[in-house]
Amino acid sequence: MSAKKEELRIGFYVCHCGHNIAAMVDCAVVARYVETLPGVALSRDYKYMCSDPGQELIQQDIREHRLNRVVVASCSPLLHEHTFRGAVEAGGLNPFYFHMVNIREHDSWVHTDRGEATEKAKALARAAIQRVAHHKALEIKKVEIHPDVLVVGGGIAGIHAAMTLANAGKKVYLVEREPSIGGHMAKFDKTFPTLDCAACILTPKMSEVGSHPNITLWTYSEVTKVDGFVGNYTVQVKRKARYVNEDLCTGCQDCISHCVFKEPKFADDFNEGLGKRKPIFIPFPQATPQAVLIDPEVCLNFKRNKNPDGSPVVGDKCKKTCVEACGEKHAIDFTQKDTLQEVKVGSIIVCTGFKTYDAGRSPAYGYGNYKNVYTALEVERLVNASGPTGGEVILREGKNADGSPKTPKSIGIIHCVGSRDKKTNLWCSRVCCMYSMKLAHLLREHTGAEMYNFYIDMRTPGKGYEEFYNKLLEEGTHFIRGRVGEVTDWAMTPEEEGRLVIRVEDTLAGVVRRIPVDMVVLATGLEPQADAGEVRRLFNMSCGGDGWFLERHPKLAPVSTFTDGVFLAGCCQGPKDIPDTVAQAGAAAAEALVLIDKGYIEQEPNTAHILEDECSGCKSCIPLCPYTAILFDEGRKKAYINEALCKGCGTCVGSCPSASIVQNLFDDQEIFSEIEGVLAYD
Amino acid sequence: MTKEWTPRIVAFFCNWCTYTAADLAGVSRLKYASNVRVIRLMCSGRVDPQFVLEALAKGADGVLIGGCHPGDCHYVEGNYKMLRRFELLKRLLADMGIEERRVRLEWISAAEGEKVKTVINEMTEQIKKLGPLGMPQKFETWDKEIEHLAVEVQARDAAQGPCPTRAAQLKPMEAVHA
Ligand SMILES: Cc1cc2nc3c(=O)[nH]c(=O)nc-3n(C[C@H](O)[C@H](O)[C@H](O)COP(=O)(O)OP(=O)(O)OC[C@H]3O[C@@H](n4cnc5c(N)ncnc54)[C@H](O)[C@@H]3O)c2cc1C
Ligand code: FES
Numbered sequence: 001m002s003a004k005k006e007e008l009r010i011g012f013y014v015c016h017c018g019h020n021i022a023a024m025v026d027c028a029v030v031a032r033y034v035e036t037l038p039g040v041a042l043s044r045d046y047k048y049m050c051s052d053p054g055q056e057l058i059q060q061d062i063r064e065h066r067l068n069r070v071v072v073a074s075c076s077p078l079l080h081e082h083t084f085r086g087a088v089e090a091g092g093l094n095p096f097y098f099h100m101v102n103i104r105e106h107d108s109w110v111h112t113d114r115g116e117a118t119e120k121a122k123a124l125a126r127a128a129i130q131r132v133a134h135h136k137a138l139e140i141k142k143v144e145i146h147p148d149v150l151v152v153g154g155g156i157a158g159i160h161a162a163m164t165l166a167n168a169g170k171k172v173y174l175v176e177r178e179p180s181i182g183g184h185m186a187k188f189d190k191t192f193p194t195l196d197c198a199a200c201i202l203t204p205k206m207s208e209v210g211s212h213p214n215i216t217l218w219t220y221s222e223v224t225k226v227d228g229f230v231g232n233y234t235v236q237v238k239r240k241a242r243y244v245n246e247d248l249c250t251g252c253q254d255c256i257s258h259c260v261f262k263e264p265k266f267a268d269d270f271n272e273g274l275g276k277r278k279p280i281f282i283p284f285p286q287a288t289p290q291a292v293l294i295d296p297e298v299c300l301n302f303k304r305n306k307n308p309d310g311s312p313v314v315g316d317k318c319k320k321t322c323v324e325a326c327g328e329k330h331a332i333d334f335t336q337k338d339t340l341q342e343v344k345v346g347s348i349i350v351c352t353g354f355k356t357y358d359a360g361r362s363p364a365y366g367y368g369n370y371k372n373v374y375t376a377l378e379v380e381r382l383v384n385a386s387g388p389t390g391g392e393v394i395l396r397e398g399k400n401a402d403g404s405p406k407t408p409k410s411i412g413i414i415h416c417v418g419s420r421d422k423k424t425n426l427w428c429s430r431v432c433c434m435y436s437m438k439l440a441h442l443l444r445e446h447t448g449a450e451m452y453n454f455y456i457d458m459r460t461p462g463k464g465y466e467e468f469y470n471k472l473l474e475e476g477t478h479f480i481r482g483r484v485g486e487v488t489d490w491a492m493t494p495e496e497e498g499r500l501v502i503r504v505e506d507t508l509a510g511v512v513r514r515i516p517v518d519m520v521v522l523a524t525g526l527e528p529q530a531d532a533g534e535v536r537r538l539f540n541m542s543c544g545g546d547g548w549f550l551e552r553h554p555k556l557a558p559v560s561t562f563t564d565g566v567f568l569a570g571c572c573q574g575p576k577d578i579p580d581t582v583a584q585a586g587a588a589a590a591e592a593l594v595l596i597d598k599g600y601i602e603q604e605p606n607t608a609h610i611l612e613d614e615c616s617g618c619k620s621c622i623p624l625c626p627y628t629a630i631l632f633d634e635g636r637k638k639a640y641i642n643e644a645l646c647k648g649c650g651t652c653v654g655s656c657p658s659a660s661i662v663q664n665l666f667d668d669q670e671i672f673s674e675i676e677g678v679l680a681y682d
Numbered sequence: 683m684t685k686e687w688t689p690r691i692v693a694f695f696c697n698w699c700t701y702t703a704a705d706l707a708g709v710s711r712l713k714y715a716s717n718v719r720v721i722r723l724m725c726s727g728r729v730d731p732q733f734v735l736e737a738l739a740k741g742a743d744g745v746l747i748g749g750c751h752p753g754d755c756h757y758v759e760g761n762y763k764m765l766r767r768f769e770l771l772k773r774l775l776a777d778m779g780i781e782e783r784r785v786r787l788e789w790i791s792a793a794e795g796e797k798v799k800t801v802i803n804e805m806t807e808q809i810k811k812l813g814p815l816g817m818p819q820k821f822e823t824w825d826k827e828i829e830h831l832a833v834e835v836q837a838r839d840a841a842q843g844p845c846p847t848r849a850a851q852l853k854p855m856e857a858v859h860a
Contacts, residue, residue: 105708
């Protein structure tokens with residue numbers, strides 16, 4: 001407690017980090033310089049400070065040299081502050097009598113002149129030495145973790161994360177935007193490289209999610225607000241009206257067959273618009289939950305105008321044969337409204353997935369212009385036994401002589417559409433080569449067509465992937481290396497007449513080729529969701545420059561975000577296949593379990609408090625606090641801070657006109673001495 | 683000072699975006715000028731205008747403040763609060779005759795390592811053009827002049843009694859401001 005009056009005995013350590021620092025900063029010079037500074041009892045340079053011997057060195061020195069402050073100059077505090085605080089504590093000192101200097105990320109790695117880099121290291125070290133003198137002993141606060149978890153997005157990532165947690169006995173809220181869970185995987189017929197049936201591996205998991213006692217499944221719902229912080233989030237979820245009571249609907253679908261629309265008439269999103277549905281529908285046979293919904297935009301019982309609250313006006317025009325068919329169950333409810341529900345959770349796993357590149361953005365490939373140009377997702381539905389054609393691959397355009405729909409005799413698949421291109425997306429979408437080969441195999445199996453795959457580079461890094469490529473080669477699929485220039489219907493030979501011609505420079509043969517086909521498939525790449533920006537803000541995450549959600553550390557914290565208690569899994573973090581997605585989802589669930597099972601988190605004690613004697617009662621700090629942590633004592637005319645609510649941003653501190661607010665770890669004195677320290681070089 | 687002058691810039695970076703971006707610049711091995719010394723704060727909202735003034739007074743030729751993009755602050759809107767203060771600060775600096783361009787506020791997200799590099803290089807170049815601010819030296823000369831003045835006034839007082847007119851006192855002060 002009497003640390004103030006105690007003689008300062010600072011221990012300073014500069015880390016070589018192998019060559020990482022030592023190559024650009026003369027560590028011995030820095031150590032010798034710091035030794036001369038007031039208050040420094042000991043100054044050393046050492047090869048690896050974060051290693052066990054490095055940490056032991058600190059502990060030993062604290063004991064033997066009666067150190068009462070420690071400064072380490074090494075990598076970023078975001079990486080190892082925690083490590084060194086631990087060492088300092090193990091040495092018998094309060095862990096906050098420590099300060100860290102970043103001379104790797106902010107110095108040796110970014111500069112090219114050894115002299116300059118060494119000068120900078122000296123200045124930064126000096127600042128820390130001056131700063132640490134003002135450090136105080138602080139206590140870590142423990143905050144309880146609410147044991148429930150929110151999982152956002154019900155693709156394979158969300159499903160796997162939710163199941164893992166639920167099986168561990170934790171309560172999970174799974175919020176999915178669409179009327180059913182399943183995500184992209186639910187649309188596939190087979191999955192590479194094993195070609196196992198997607199539905200067979202996915203649908204059992206989906207129904208388990210639907211019936212698991214620990215999972216509250218909210219489909220057709222979206223998170224609208226998130227308040228709080230790790231351990232204690234309050235989440236608001238909007239549940240959109242489906243005009244069918246999910247608990248009463250048994251999924252018998254009698255209502256659908258009895259709808260006044262005898263034939264399905266409206267474009268069916270799940271089938272990529274290749275099929276049709278009625279106003280009352282179920283997205284696909286294995287949808288979870290097994291509950292129908294009504295599209296008020298086209299249902300005759302709704303008027304086209306809206307109530308003031310935005311809900312559609314219920315009319316009286318339709319015979320409501322659906323209601324009749326539903327009978328006793330009374331599941332259909334035209335008066336249903338969107339509802340808001342609030343839940344409390346301790347952690348959140350974001351699994352919002354991806355969207356595919358809009359093929360229309362590459363006009364040279366003719367999507368939207370030529371009917372027989374398809375996206376890969378459309379073809380996934382076409383080859384799917386439960387798809388719009390029952391698995392028959394028939395062309396959109398062209399009929400056989402007998403008037404029956406035509407099947408393609410030759411098909412071209414163009415890889416990397418929208419990917420690996422400066423004009424669109426720079427990244428490799430990682431799954432397109434593989435799914436293009438999967439589709440080549442399936443299309444050939446379904447039609448016997450001649451298959452041409454146009455690739456830039458073949459990318460098959462995964463277990464069994466190269467083998468799959470070999471299999472395709474053996475099957476006789478033609479692989480042509482080159483970025484396709486265009487798809488055209490302009491025939492130059494009788495053979496090309498009435499077909500699509502793929503024009504490409506075959507870079508292996510060194511010739512420009514024209515390959516006539518009946519069907520073109522565009523392997524569109526993966527992109528961040530259109531609303532990734534809003535979702536990111538909602539959960540206080542960051543995005544990389546490419547728009548994918550940013551992990552806390554690309555190697556060491558791949559499923560964490562910069563917000564404690566918010567984790568990531570699946571394609572929302574970047575393109576990946578199903579095995580990687582599932583692995584990540586398991587990892588994210590494990591991270592959430594760590595929090596829950598520990599039961600509490602330790603909070604950085606960087607909160608603010610008010611020096612009552614100094615406070616003038618001006619109240620200017622009160623509206624600045626986003627957490628309403630600052631209150632006013634009307635009797636004494638003084639402000640005070642509820643430290644349990646304070647998150648330690650320091651905004652109030654920076655704006656107090658009488659300098660009467662103090663932030664632990666970022667106290668004015670500490671920062672002023674740091675400023676002086678960084679400038680005191682010659 | 684024998685060495686060639688190069689700018690001294692103090693930077694205040696928020697922990698969540700800009701500091702992390704600077705770490706990323708490091709991890710990506712981007713190369714930039716070594717003139718900036720970064721001080722880490724939890725949020726740009728913590729930047730007290732006094733920090734900036736103190737840095738300039740203690741010898742900085744420029745000050746850079748880095749925070750999260752609007753809407754991205756880890757603490758909701760600390761960066762907006764900073765922005766308001768920053769506008770006032772700039773007026774204050776202008777009144778003090780300090781070029782506006784010596785103090786810069788930038789929103790740099792955790793992913794923008796490139797931007798850290800560009801901003802630091804740009805700012806270094808800009809301040810090179812402006813030349814040294816030299817507040818500590820100015821303070822020294824001002825102190826000396828004031829001291830000198832005090833001695834002069836004392837001498838005059840001793841010779842002819844208390845100061846006769848205000849004008850006589852003001853003259854040397856104007857010289858200070860010129
Ligand atoms: C044509 C094609 C074929 C493929 N074939 C294969 C294959 O054979 N084998 C393989 O391993 N991989 C394949 N992939 C890759 C595979 O699709 C992905 O690895 C997998 O779907 C990723 O799962 P996910 O849960 O991360 O994302 P998604 O499947 O995209 O699921 C995300 C879910 O989150 C929901 N959601 C989004 N935003 C919100 C929100 N704000 N609120 C609530 N919910 C939201 C979505 O509605 C969706 O249900 C293929 C990809 C494509 C494009
Ligand atoms: S945390 Fe970056 S500006 Fe507030």
